[in-house]
Amino acid sequence: MDFRVMGLESPFFPTLHRMMDMSEEGAGEKTNNAPTQKYVRDAKAMAATAADVKEYPNSYVFLIDMPGLKSGDIKVQVEDDNVLLISGERKREEEKEGVKFVRMERRIGKFMRKFVLPENANIDAISAVCQDGVLSVTVQKLPPPEPKKPRTIEVKIA
Numbered sequence: 001m002d003f004r005v006m007g008l009e010s011p012f013f014p015t016l017h018r019m020m021d022m023s024e025e026g027a028g029e030k031t032n033n034a035p036t037q038k039y040v041r042d043a044k045a046m047a048a049t050a051a052d053v054k055e056y057p058n059s060y061v062f063l064i065d066m067p068g069l070k071s072g073d074i075k076v077q078v079e080d081d082n083v084l085l086i087s088g089e090r091k092r093e094e095e096k097e098g099v100k101f102v103r104m105e106r107r108i109g110k111f112m113r114k115f116v117l118p119e120n121a122n123i124d125a126i127s128a129v130c131q132d133g134v135l136s137v138t139v140q141k142l143p144p145p146e147p148k149k150p151r152t153i154e155v156k157i158a
Contacts, residue, residue, distance in 0.1 A: 049086075049112060049113045050064070051064045051086075058141055059139060059140050059141055060117075060118075060121065060138070060141070061137070061138050062084065062086070062115060062136070062138075063135070063136055064086060065133060065134055066130055066133055066134065066135045068090070071130060073088045073090070074087075074088040074130060074135060075087050076126070076137055078123050082116060083114055084126075084139065086114075086137065087111065087113075088110070089111070117139060120141050120142045120144075121139050122140045122141060122142045125140035126138065126140070
């Protein structure tokens with residue numbers, strides 16, 4: 001499609017058009033500063049995964065809806081010592097002979113969310129529990145540092 005016909009000569013539109021027409025073969029290639037297909041796929045996965053984050057006096061809690069997923073389908077990791085990565089894949093159920101879908105609305109595919117943890121997050125004290133279709137990841141806070149006491153230096157007379 002030629003966007004110049006509509007009076008749009010911005011490089012944004014041709015780049016967007018190429019992104020939408022990318023084939024699986026070019027998954028790792030970059031052309032004309034366009035993002036790779038992997039980047040686009042990851043961006044879609046992040047946009048489709050809604051999360052709530054709560055701060056308590058001693059912890060941070062991340063809540064993500066995960067209906068119908070088993071614990072083996074969900075990964076919780078810490079990258080670069082301060083990035084919490086929650087990812088996984090929701091797979092389509094196997095089709096049985098003689099059964100066909102009349103409507104398919106539930107999302108399938110990969111999902112992912114990344115959260116930059118604050119400096120006071122204790123990455124050694126992270127727990128994850130999935131109950132009633134809601135994943136709850138709790139990150140404990142580090143205790144506040146002790147205030148430094150003033151140090152008295154003895155003055156010597158020479």
